[in-house]
Amino acid sequence: MNKYEYKIPLMNVLRQYNIHRENINKEIQSVLDSGMFIMSSKVKSLESKLETYHGIRNAITVGNGTDALVLSLTALGIRNGDEILVPAMSFFATSEAVVQVGAIPVFVDINEDDFTIDIEELKKKVTPKTKAVLPVHLYGKVANMSEIVSFSKANDLFVIEDNCQSIGASIKEKKAGTYGDVSCTSFFPTKNLGCYGDGGLILTDSDELAERIRALRVHGSGINGVKSAEFFNDFENSNSDEYALKYFETKYNNSIIGFNSRLDEIQAAILNYKLDFLDSWNNRRIEIATQYNLRISNPNVTKCQFYDDGSHVYYVFPIVVENRDDFIEYMNEYNVSTGVYFPIPLHLQAAHANLGYSWGDLPISEKLSKYSVTIPMFPELMDEEVDYIIDVINAYEVKRDE
Numbered sequence: 001m002n003k004y005e006y007k008i009p010l011m012n013v014l015r016q017y018n019i020h021r022e023n024i025n026k027e028i029q030s031v032l033d034s035g036m037f038i039m040s041s042k043v044k045s046l047e048s049k050l051e052t053y054h055g056i057r058n059a060i061t062v063g064n065g066t067d068a069l070v071l072s073l074t075a076l077g078i079r080n081g082d083e084i085l086v087p088a089m090s091f092f093a094t095s096e097a098v099v100q101v102g103a104i105p106v107f108v109d110i111n112e113d114d115f116t117i118d119i120e121e122l123k124k125k126v127t128p129k130t131k132a133v134l135p136v137h138l139y140g141k142v143a144n145m146s147e148i149v150s151f152s153k154a155n156d157l158f159v160i161e162d163n164c165q166s167i168g169a170s171i172k173e174k175k176a177g178t179y180g181d182v183s184c185t186s187f188f189p190t191k192n193l194g195c196y197g198d199g200g201l202i203l204t205d206s207d208e209l210a211e212r213i214r215a216l217r218v219h220g221s222g223i224n225g226v227k228s229a230e231f232f233n234d235f236e237n238s239n240s241d242e243y244a245l246k247y248f249e250t251k252y253n254n255s256i257i258g259f260n261s262r263l264d265e266i267q268a269a270i271l272n273y274k275l276d277f278l279d280s281w282n283n284r285r286i287e288i289a290t291q292y293n294l295r296i297s298n299p300n301v302t303k304c305q306f307y308d309d310g311s312h313v314y315y316v317f318p319i320v321v322e323n324r325d326d327f328i329e330y331m332n333e334y335n336v337s338t339g340v341y342f343p344i345p346l347h348l349q350a351a352h353a354n355l356g357y358s359w360g361d362l363p364i365s366e367k368l369s370k371y372s373v374t375i376p377m378f379p380e381l382m383d384e385e386v387d388y389i390i391d392v393i394n395a396y397e398v399k400r401d402e
């Protein structure tokens with residue numbers, strides 16, 4: 001086999017930009033010419049477009065996906081000592097956000113075939129302190145939401161979806177991010193819908209929750225802050241004299257302690273343009289995954305459960321190999337990039353050492369952290385590159401000399 005003439009990247013955002021360069025540049029220029037950079041018309045129109053796209057009442061853009069999680073947990077009233085059920089396999093932000101609001105992440109193992117939270121394991125971890133379930137639609141695969149939602153309802157738990165890796169996925173037309181009480185999305189550049197900086201999104205059907213989140217993202221100011229004060233504050237607002245009332249609804253009246261977490265107009269304009277292409281990009285990801293699934297036939301490589309019903313939008317494509325370092329070295333030799341997400345499961349992260357977990361506690365997460373590896377996946381990956389990657393993988397032989 002001839003080595004490819006260049007290294008095939010794992011992800012590449014420049015190919016997409018170059019295809020849409022002229023239109024995206026126009027969008028950015030229009031913001032520069034407007035002189036409006038924060039929470040203006042581009043953010044408003046993006047939010048209403050995202051509401052229509054998801055079929056949900058409230059789309060609230062924020063600074064990034066991590067903030068989306070922190071603001072959602074805060075708006076639900078999650079606080080000190082509350083326990084939140086979190087899959088052990090995710091990006092660190094999922095459990096970090098839980099600790100940020102003072103709560104305790106309780107780690108749950110995942111399904112071996114699709115990397116999402118194991119509902120039977122989840123049921124075993126509920127205690128009287130459990131307040132919410134935080135399923136992650138990892139790698140683009142929607143978790144088992146019908147079971148998670150019905151179990152949570154029966155046990156009086158909130159559901160917060162970490163939808164950072166799966167925007168546009170759906171189960172029978174119902175979009176990922178619309179199952180829980182609230183959902184969180186990231187517009188990090190490499191995500192399925194990415195901007196050119198940081199960005200995030202919260203979705204909820206609850207107008208009351210939306211009011212609190214809108215207050216939290218701008219320092220608890222304005223009318224949304226006023227309306228949220230009773231929920232957050234354990235004291236009466238004393239500024240109700242005539243003078244204060246005059247300024248009550250302005251941005252310089254702060255009723256609660258909030259955050260500064262906003263999407264800017266430039267990112268909103270870019271996302272406004274890109275949202276129209278999301279479905280076709282996701283379909284291309286599914287097309288590439290279909291080729292990988294059909295044609296990777298090396299017995300040394302284990303593929304995961306394959307889905308082409310729209311419930312998986314293949315943010316990444318993981319495979320499982322016994323000697324990962326050897327496989328990665330081999331792929332490198334043949335100019336194919338690989339990725340390791342995530343080498344350390346959340347329960348074994350140094351920052352969570354105080355929670356007292358050790359190796360062996362969550363065996364599936366540990367196994368997949370050690371042996372899974374991802375191969376190139378992005379919509380602009382070309383057919384000839386896909387063919388070559390499959391050939392290289394199929395020619396892989398495990399070294400027997402160790």
Ligand SMILES: *Cc1c(COP(=O)(O)O)cnc(C)c1O
Nearest residue numbers: 064065066091093164165186188
């Ligand atoms: C990307 C990601 C986040 C964090 O999003 P940022 O925008 O980078 O803050 C959280 N959870 C998961 C599963 C992610 O993939």
